[in-house]
Amino acid sequence: MGHVICICNQKGGVGKTTTSVNLASCMALAERRSLLIDMDPQANASSGLGIRLNRGEPSIYDVLLSREVFHRVTRPTALEFLQILPSTQDLIGAEVEFINLEARERMLASIVDNVRGLYDYIFIDCPPSLGFLTLNALVASDSVLIPIQCEYYALEGVGYLLQTIRRVQSAFNPELKIKGFLLTMFDPRNNLCHQVVDDVRKHFSALVFRSVIPRNVRLSESPSFGKPVILYDITSKGSESYLALSKEILDAEGNG
Amino acid sequence: MGHVICICNQKGGVGKTTTSVNLASCMALAERRSLLIDMDPQANASSGLGIRLNRGEPSIYDVLLSREVFHRVTRPTALEFLQILPSTQDLIGAEVEFINLEARERMLASIVDNVRGLYDYIFIDCPPSLGFLTLNALVASDSVLIPIQCEYYALEGVGYLLQTIRRVQSAFNPELKIKGFLLTMFDPRNNLCHQVVDDVRKHFSALVFRSVIPRNVRLSESPSFGKPVILYDITSKGSESYLALSKEILDAEGNG
Ligand SMILES: Nc1ncnc2c1ncn2[C@@H]1O[C@H](COP(=O)(O)OP(=O)(O)OP(=O)(O)O)[C@@H](O)[C@H]1O
Numbered sequence: 001m002g003h004v005i006c007i008c009n010q011k012g013g014v015g016k017t018t019t020s021v022n023l024a025s026c027m028a029l030a031e032r033r034s035l036l037i038d039m040d041p042q043a044n045a046s047s048g049l050g051i052r053l054n055r056g057e058p059s060i061y062d063v064l065l066s067r068e069v070f071h072r073v074t075r076p077t078a079l080e081f082l083q084i085l086p087s088t089q090d091l092i093g094a095e096v097e098f099i100n101l102e103a104r105e106r107m108l109a110s111i112v113d114n115v116r117g118l119y120d121y122i123f124i125d126c127p128p129s130l131g132f133l134t135l136n137a138l139v140a141s142d143s144v145l146i147p148i149q150c151e152y153y154a155l156e157g158v159g160y161l162l163q164t165i166r167r168v169q170s171a172f173n174p175e176l177k178i179k180g181f182l183l184t185m186f187d188p189r190n191n192l193c194h195q196v197v198d199d200v201r202k203h204f205s206a207l208v209f210r211s212v213i214p215r216n217v218r219l220s221e222s223p224s225f226g227k228p229v230i231l232y233d234i235t236s237k238g239s240e241s242y243l244a245l246s247k248e249i250l251d252a253e254g255n256g
Numbered sequence: 257m258g259h260v261i262c263i264c265n266q267k268g269g270v271g272k273t274t275t276s277v278n279l280a281s282c283m284a285l286a287e288r289r290s291l292l293i294d295m296d297p298q299a300n301a302s303s304g305l306g307i308r309l310n311r312g313e314p315s316i317y318d319v320l321l322s323r324e325v326f327h328r329v330t331r332p333t334a335l336e337f338l339q340i341l342p343s344t345q346d347l348i349g350a351e352v353e354f355i356n357l358e359a360r361e362r363m364l365a366s367i368v369d370n371v372r373g374l375y376d377y378i379f380i381d382c383p384p385s386l387g388f389l390t391l392n393a394l395v396a397s398d399s400v401l402i403p404i405q406c407e408y409y410a411l412e413g414v415g416y417l418l419q420t421i422r423r424v425q426s427a428f429n430p431e432l433k434i435k436g437f438l439l440t441m442f443d444p445r446n447n448l449c450h451q452v453v454d455d456v457r458k459h460f461s462a463l464v465f466r467s468v469i470p471r472n473v474r475l476s477e478s479p480s481f482g483k484p485v486i487l488y489d490i491t492s493k494g495s496e497s498y499l500a501l502s503k504e505i506l507d508a509e510g511n512g
């Protein structure tokens with residue numbers, strides 16, 4: 001049965017989308033059947049894989065509202081073992097529109113539960129907030145991967161995120177675990193980066209992935225070509241680091 | 257009468273808080289009476305100026321609900337001409353809690369209109385979303401300053417932001433103008449950065465500030481000391497660039 005992992009942190013710009021796109025792609029390269037669900041109205045994960053829907057084209061918004069079936073909206077990508085359930089800005093309205101619907105926090109979970117048998121890994125990219133869309137992702141997931149940028153502001157919100165996860169565990173999804181904290185945009189020349197890494201490893205020790213994602217220009221260039229970094233520049237440090245992360249996750253689950 | 261400028265972009269991590277804190281500080285250095293309103297539950301602008309409220313301490317949340325008066329919550333900072341109306345995580349609940357209140361989109365505007373006579377400049381830091389809190393900021397403002405990180409994903413959401421601003425202009429605040437687009441985290445060694453700058457200048461021409469904020473480690477270090485960059489390292493490129501921006505804004509308003 002597929003592992004469902006959401007990539008979540010309400011702090012903006014910490015590498016959620018970059019991690020979702022590139023980790024899912026590395027899993028696909030290892031021939032694990034993978035699905036990326038774009039739960040962010042910014043639709044960066046969709047465009048990062050070269051998929052740009054026009055306004056009104058069916059997206060995850062329509063699947064959540066049961067106006068469209070999962071199979072007709074999910075699309076293939078340039079990688080044989082990777083599919084994407086794309087997003088559009090229509091999703092922005094969901095926060096307010098769905099407020100009076102029954103079991104609104106389980107709308108994504110009911111979709112995921114129907115299809116998880118088709119995949120080995122399902123990744124969910126979240127927007128930079130702890131509202132309805134992120135709540136849905138947490139309820140639908142087995143575990144949470146938390147990217148942490150090696151910067152001061154990025155550390156501040158982690159406490160609140162963990163409180164929110166605990167609340168979701170007690171109210172909606174007792175099985176939800178923390179997959180790990182991923183340090184991103186690490187720049188070895190920057191003292192602050194080293195301090196943040198030390199802080200995070202001290203606080204969260206074994207929950208912090210050994211793999212650290214360096215600041216690497218190829219990671220910020222590849223989305224402009226609609227490609228994950230492994231298809232844009234396989235020799236880059238960006239590719240190396242996300243391949244190492246995918247291997248670390250596969251090894252930990254005993255199927256390396 | 258004070259100019260009210262909100263710093264807004266739903267894309268995360270583009271430099272909204274860094275711009276709010278440092279631009280407000282530079283205006284204070286130029287002896288303009290300045291107020292920074294932290295409208296983000298992450299409260300990064302508050303901690304960036306060394307203010308850390310405990311949970312339950314009165315914040316902007318209480319002022320919005322008229323449970324506390326403005327003057328008792330607003331605090332001085334290390335700069336004589338700068339005050340801050342700080343935020344806490346209590347604000348996260350506002351999005352859902354205030355949904356049934358009368359004139360909920362004007363809650364901040366009614367506070368700002370009462371105090372704008374006391375200041376030359378009022379800056380509002382927004383969260384990375386286009387929900388209730390950002391809507392309130394847009395309705396309360398005379399103009400919008402839009403930071404754009406010199407990266408690919410940052411360009412994608414600008415269209416939607418401009419649509420939202422137009423909707424706010426027609427429904428709530430016809431006087432709202434675009435103050436300008438500010439290019440942030442510019443790295444001259446990175447080709448993509450140059451492309452983004454060219455794109456933005458081509459699309460928005462005169463609306464783009466001449467001042468460009470370079471990527472500068474002092475800007476990411478200063479918040480960990482609770483100081484704006486001009487009090488942390490006045491000789492840094494970070495200080496230089498925000499001083500240049502404040503001068504450009506003062507000159508444009510004829511009071512340089
Ligand atoms: N390791 C890295 N090295 C260099 N650039 C990176 C790296 N990771 C991400 N980026 C760039 O930094 C910016 C922010 O990353 P990204 O958009 O993935 O963050 P996010 O958390 O998804 O943002 P949001 O909060 O808006 O959803 C993007 O322009 C991305 O291309």
Ligand SMILES: Nc1ncnc2c1ncn2[C@@H]1O[C@H](COP(=O)(O)OP(=O)(O)OP(=O)(O)O)[C@@H](O)[C@H]1O
Nearest residue numbers: 012151268269270271272273274384470471472476
């Ligand atoms: N010009 C710069 N040079 C170097 N680092 C910067 C610069 N501007 C911002 N930063 C750092 O980049 C990160 C993101 O900036 P900031 O938090 O100001 O963005 P934001 O748009 O307010 O994020 P959010 O969407 O979460 O509110 C922070 O850690 C900040 O210290």
Ligand SMILES: [Mg+2]
Nearest residue numbers: 016017040044
């Ligand atoms: Mg993202």
Ligand SMILES: [Mg+2]
Nearest residue numbers: 272273296300
């Ligand atoms: Mg911010």
